[in-house]
Amino acid sequence: MTFTITQQRNGTYYYRNSAGFHFKHGGRIDELALTYTTYGNLSAAKDNVVVIHHALSTNSHVRSHAKNTTRGWWENMVGPGCPIDTQRYYVICINNLGSCFGSSGPASINPNTQQAYACDFPQLSIDDIAHAQYLLLQDLGITRVHALVGPSMGGMISLSWAWQFPHSVNYLVSISSCMRSFPSNIALRSLQREIIRLDPAWQQGHYQSTTKLAGFLLARKLAHLSYRNCSELDEKYLELSAHDKQSRNIKTYLAHNAQKFISNFDANSYLYLTKAMDKFDLTQGEHNKNQILAKLQTKTLIISVNSDTLFHPRQQQELYHALTQAGIDAQFIEHTSAYGHDTFLVETDAMGQYISDFIAD
Amino acid sequence: MTFTITQQRNGTYYYRNSAGFHFKHGGRIDELALTYTTYGNLSAAKDNVVVIHHALSTNSHVRSHAKNTTRGWWENMVGPGCPIDTQRYYVICINNLGSCFGSSGPASINPNTQQAYACDFPQLSIDDIAHAQYLLLQDLGITRVHALVGPSMGGMISLSWAWQFPHSVNYLVSISSCMRSFPSNIALRSLQREIIRLDPAWQQGHYQSTTKLAGFLLARKLAHLSYRNCSELDEKYLELSAHDKQSRNIKTYLAHNAQKFISNFDANSYLYLTKAMDKFDLTQGEHNKNQILAKLQTKTLIISVNSDTLFHPRQQQELYHALTQAGIDAQFIEHTSAYGHDTFLVETDAMGQYISDFIAD
Numbered sequence: 193m194t195f196t197i198t199q200q201r202n203g204t205y206y207y208r209n210s211a212g213f214h215f216k217h218g219g220r221i222d223e224l225a226l227t228y229t230t231y232g233n234l235s236a237a238k239d240n241v242v243v244i245h246h247a248l249s250t251n252s253h254v255r256s257h258a259k260n261t262t263r264g265w266w267e268n269m270v271g272p273g274c275p276i277d278t279q280r281y282y283v284i285c286i287n288n289l290g291s292c293f294g295s296s297g298p299a300s301i302n303p304n305t306q307q308a309y310a311c312d313f314p315q316l317s318i319d320d321i322a323h324a325q326y327l328l329l330q331d332l333g334i335t336r337v338h339a340l341v342g343p344s345m346g347g348m349i350s351l352s353w354a355w356q357f358p359h360s361v362n363y364l365v366s367i368s369s370c371m372r373s374f375p376s377n378i379a380l381r382s383l384q385r386e387i388i389r390l391d392p393a394w395q396q397g398h399y400q401s402t403t404k405l406a407g408f409l410l411a412r413k414l415a416h417l418s419y420r421n422c423s424e425l426d427e428k429y430l431e432l433s434a435h436d437k438q439s440r441n442i443k444t445y446l447a448h449n450a451q452k453f454i455s456n457f458d459a460n461s462y463l464y465l466t467k468a469m470d471k472f473d474l475t476q477g478e479h480n481k482n483q484i485l486a487k488l489q490t491k492t493l494i495i496s497v498n499s500d501t502l503f504h505p506r507q508q509q510e511l512y513h514a515l516t517q518a519g520i521d522a523q524f525i526e527h528t529s530a531y532g533h534d535t536f537l538v539e540t541d542a543m544g545q546y547i548s549d550f551i552a553d
Numbered sequence: 554m555t556f557t558i559t560q561q562r563n564g565t566y567y568y569r570n571s572a573g574f575h576f577k578h579g580g581r582i583d584e585l586a587l588t589y590t591t592y593g594n595l596s597a598a599k600d601n602v603v604v605i606h607h608a609l610s611t612n613s614h615v616r617s618h619a620k621n622t623t624r625g626w627w628e629n630m631v632g633p634g635c636p637i638d639t640q641r642y643y644v645i646c647i648n649n650l651g652s653c654f655g656s657s658g659p660a661s662i663n664p665n666t667q668q669a670y671a672c673d674f675p676q677l678s679i680d681d682i683a684h685a686q687y688l689l690l691q692d693l694g695i696t697r698v699h700a701l702v703g704p705s706m707g708g709m710i711s712l713s714w715a716w717q718f719p720h721s722v723n724y725l726v727s728i729s730s731c732m733r734s735f736p737s738n739i740a741l742r743s744l745q746r747e748i749i750r751l752d753p754a755w756q757q758g759h760y761q762s763t764t765k766l767a768g769f770l771l772a773r774k775l776a777h778l779s780y781r782n783c784s785e786l787d788e789k790y791l792e793l794s795a796h797d798k799q800s801r802n803i804k805t806y807l808a809h810n811a812q813k814f815i816s817n818f819d820a821n822s823y824l825y826l827t828k829a830m831d832k833f834d835l836t837q838g839e840h841n842k843n844q845i846l847a848k849l850q851t852k853t854l855i856i857s858v859n860s861d862t863l864f865h866p867r868q869q870q871e872l873y874h875a876l877t878q879a880g881i882d883a884q885f886i887e888h889t890s891a892y893g894h895d896t897f898l899v900e901t902d903a904m905g906q907y908i909s910d911f912i913a914d
Contacts, residue, residue, distance in 0.1 A: 374787045374791065375786055375787050375791060375794075375802065376783035376786050376787050379774075379786075379804065379807060380778070383774055386774075390751055390752055390771060406751055407751055410747050410748060413747075414744055414775070417737070417740055423865070425736055425740075426737050426865075441736065442737070442740045443739065443743055446740060479795075501783070501862075504784070506784065
């Protein structure tokens with residue numbers, strides 16, 4: 193047995209595997225750590241598991257519970273009587289490898305140097321994130337999951353999982369995500385990374401964890417702007433400014449959100465995770481997509497949001513058509529909302545209905 | 554006589570007025586300099602003048618001519634037999650006050666310090682830019698112009714001119730512009746300014762003119778991305794990457810364009826001009842728009858581009874409805890194109906037709 197699991201005071205589980213982890217593009221870490229949260233009860237047959245793959249900005253805290261009463265990022269999606277009903281399903285959400293909420297990442301201590309890995313952390317891919325989570329489930333004795341549910345970057349991880357381990361999944365829900373990053377996605381995220389690195393306080397990744405990184409703040413403002421649809425923001429802030437010229441405006445809105453975010457997030461993690469997103473391509477860059485994608489033997493629901501300018505509906509349509517052509521049983525929903533990419537966080541009732549109908553099928 | 558005009562070797566005219574210039578928000582410069590280019594011949598009655606107001610990034614060099622054979626930014630728009638026909642019109646394009654192509658701006662030498670003004674240049678407004686140009690035309694003995702034509706920021710200047718000096722203009726063409734900046738415009742441009750200031754090489758504006766400013770480069774990449782429609786860029790670069798993975802991609806495209814731009818543009822000018830755009834509001838922030846806008850007694854053509862995500866069609870519609878409600882004779886054209894905000898630079902034939910039909914009316 194190379195792993196240990198301990199429950200922490202905030203209710204999360206801390207998995208450590210001393211066998212380490214080998215990354216797809218080379219490099220390894222001597223110990224793999226993953227922090228995860230569970231909701232509901234595992235059935236005796238271990239056949240009621242739903243894995244939620246979280247997005248770039250969030251973590252394993254999907255909803256509040258007795259040991260951590262702060263609101264989760266998908267608070268009403270999971271729980272008794274909720275769309276992902278914990279009276280029926282055992283829900284697991286694992287902090288992504290490379291992130292900074294208890295799983296191995298650039299802020300983890302490198303046992304060889306006793307310093308944070310920072311930019312010495314191995315190059316990360318979406319496939320690595322899915323692979324590490326799969327290894328954890330194997331160690332939990334779970335060989336097949338009922339469903340993978342992933343919004344945004346989480347949707348990439350769900351697809352990668354189902355593609356790498358095709359006999360391990362019944363249902364897959366990919367929300368506001370894609371099968372590969374588009375040039376405009378890459379441009380926006382690479383600009384964010386360049387802004388972080390422009391800041392002299394970043395110090396080639398060797399900043400003190402308490403340093404306020406002005407570049408990271410700026411990068412996140414840009415990211416946040418891309419998460420919402422400009423029409424909605426324009427309407428909201430034109431309306432506000434008509435009533436009150438001085439106080440709330442779009443600049444203070446972006447600054448407030450970005451400040452909140454960077455006070456909890458590691459800038460190097462942000463560099464690694466966004467780069468992994470940029471490089472994601474389920475077709476592995478091959479021209480013969482059908483053969484590649486046919487491996488993904490999972491019934492798939494693809495949810496698209498009409499106002500999403502970051503993960504544009506074209507990207508979900510591409511995924512849907514590619515899967516269908518490869519003979520995969522895929523369904524497509526275009527959801528109408530004003531909230532852009534962030535809709536999955538805002539309109540949980542509608543999203544929940546789609547998910548619940550599909551995975552109960 | 555407080556002014557002099559000299560023609561320079563590249564054919565541009567250099568206007569210097571020792572009466573100086575007072576800015577709307579306070580502050581003055583002791584000498585006002587404006588560089589301009591003319592095409593065609595002024596009629597004896599001085600009644601055939603078309604003033605073109607250039608956008609943020611460009612200058613008075615609208616098209617090539619004998620003394621400067623480099624291609625202009627609107628090469629085929631102006632000339633004999635062109636949409637703005639120099640056999641009929643006398644065309645003047647003046648480098649904007651605050652810019653860096655021969656007109657007074659932050660890079661100009663402050664006579665009191667013998668150093669560049671840098672951030673000691675007075676706060677600039679769109680009204681100032683229009684006002685300075687109007688003064689020049691007065692000095693040229695031109696009291697009324699046949700038409701003002703302004704794309705993008707130039708459209709703001711045209712509107713400001715016609716509003717400040719309502720009896721001086723017959724026709725106004727505002728292309729991909731607005732009557733006030735929207736919150737999302739302000740957010741994008743303020744991010745660009747923050748990126749420039751984040752760069753330690755910017756040195757509070759006191760950089761050497763030969764310094765390559767990494768922050769300015771980054772800011773301009775972001776700007777350039779906003780000038781095009783992401784769908785067009787995605788389509789183009791997905792196609793290119795399918796054929797040639799290594800060479801041309803969206804990152805090298807943005808880097809190439811931004812590099813070319815910043816090698817000719819002053820970063821402080823960029824800060825001043827974008828801030829002036831952010832603050833532009835033809836309605837002067839008043840609730841009683843009709844009364845304010847009724848002052849603008851000019852027949853106006855508003856051209857909108859469906860794929861423009863920076864100056865969104867909503868902004869031209871707002872202008873059109875506001876003018877119409879204020880009793881101004883306004884026309885509206887929504888042009889269909891894939892090229893986003895940059896369409897006015899790309900589809901000159903179509904734009905030229907709209908302009909030429911309207912001002913010949």
